[in-house]
Amino acid sequence: SQQGEEDPQALxxxxxxxxxMNCSYKTSxxxxxxxxxxxxxxxxxxxxxxxxxxEKHSGRLRVTLDTSKKSSSxxxxxxxxxxxxxxxxxxxxxxxxxxxxxSGTRLLVRP
Amino acid sequence: xxGVTQTPKxxxxxTGQSMTLLCAQDMNHEYxxxxxxxxxxxxxxxxxxxxxxxxxxxxxxxxxxxxxxxxQNFLLGLESAAPSQTSVYFCASSSSGSTGExxxxxGSRLTxx
Numbered sequence: 001s002q003q004g005e006e007d008p009q010a011l012x013x014x015x016x017x018x019x020x021m022n023c024s025y026k027t028s029x030x031x032x033x034x035x036x037x038x039x040x041x042x043x044x045x046x047x048x049x050x051x052x053x054x055e056k057h058s059g060r061l062r063v064t065l066d067t068s069k070k071s072s073s074x075x076x077x078x079x080x081x082x083x084x085x086x087x088x089x090x091x092x093x094x095x096x097x098x099x100x101x102x103s104g105t106r107l108l109v110r111p
Numbered sequence: 112x113x114g115v116t117q118t119p120k121x122x123x124x125x126t127g128q129s130m131t132l133l134c135a136q137d138m139n140h141e142y143x144x145x146x147x148x149x150x151x152x153x154x155x156x157x158x159x160x161x162x163x164x165x166x167x168x169x170x171x172x173x174x175x176x177x178x179x180x181x182x183q184n185f186l187l188g189l190e191s192a193a194p195s196q197t198s199v200y201f202c203a204s205s206s207s208g209s210t211g212e213x214x215x216x217x218g219s220r221l222t223x224x
Contacts, residue, residue, distance in 0.1 A: 031210060042115075042201060042215035043154075088153060092209035097142065097161050098169065099209045103153035 004032075004089045004102030012108040019076040021105040023089030024069075030092050032065055032072050033099065037086045046074075046087075079109045113137050117202050117216035124192045124223045132187040132219050134202030142205040143185040144169075144213065145177060147198040154201065160185055161208065192223045 007022045023032070031050045035043040049056045049065045049072065056063045062075040076083055086106050090099040115136045124130055134143065141162045146154040146169075156169030158177040166177045174196060176188045185204075189196060199220050203213040 033212070035213075040218075042217045043203075043213070044215070045212040048212065090213075097167070097208045098144065098156055098159050099213060100156065100170070101146070101154040103151060 004091050004100065006087070006089060006102045006105040008105060009103070010106045010108070012110065013079055014110050015079060015081055017079055019079050019083070019107055019109070021074045021087050021107070023072045023074070023102055025072075025089075025091045025102075026070065027091075027093055029067075032063075032092075033090045034061075034063060034072075034074050035088045035090060035101075037088065037104070039085070043088065076107075079107075081109050081111045083107060084109045115202055115204055115214050115216040117200075117219045119219060120217070121220050122222070124189075124221065126193060126223060128192050129188070129190050130192065130221075131189075132200055132202075132221075134185045134187070134204075134216060136183055136185075136202075136204040136214070138204060138206070138214065139182070140204035140206050140214070141182070142208045143179065144203040144205075145175070145185065145187045146201045146203065147171065148201060148218075149198050157187065157200075189221075192221075194223045197221060197223045 004025045033048045034046040037043045060077045065072045086104045088104045090101045144159040145157040160179040163182040178186045199218045202216045
């Protein structure tokens with residue numbers, strides 16, 4: 001079964017707007033990661049947030065983590081057409097060896 | 112910088128045929144993974160390895176076998192392909208397991224007729 005579930009499944013916004021994606025998970029974690037996948041390509045790591053962190057920034061990306069609600073959000077500010085991709089959260093569940101991925105959010109940024 | 116390389120990139124098989132997907136990484140990573148990606152399902156972990164000579168089952172291991180004879184290579188085998196194994200397969204590697212970043216290959220698209 002999927003550990004992480006992203007919401008919404010699909011999101012369409014205008015260039016310049018902010019995009020927010022959410023991830024919920026079921027069990028306790030040590031860290032949560034976000035990845036991006038362009039169409040037909042492999043996944044690329046965006047950001048990692050540890051269970052003792054509440055917020056993390058990287059460029060136009062802002063990630064929050066609420067362990068009490070077992071949820072995380074990814075905010076992309078001032079979106080660009082090049083941000084069009086699928087975004088996945090991944091959690092380490094009960095193992096420090098493996099990452100389990102959610103089903104992803106498809107983001108379309110219209111020029 | 113090659114990173115993680117998967118071969119082949121595309122393959123069409125008939126039901127019952129066998130094949131092997133090869134993943135090679137040049138980053139000296141201990142951890143390697145095989146995932147499959149199906150529409151609407153995200154990525155599901157098939158098998159993984161925490162070092163040379165080791166393998167372990169993931170979420171969906173049935174119908175697949177793996178080997179890690181060399182640290183840089185992780186092979187995924189299908190002994191008797193089934194249409195349900197039609198998918199895009201991704202290999203990934205990491206220096207620190209799930210505590211750090213995974214580096215992914217570009218994927219191998221497999222169709223089983």
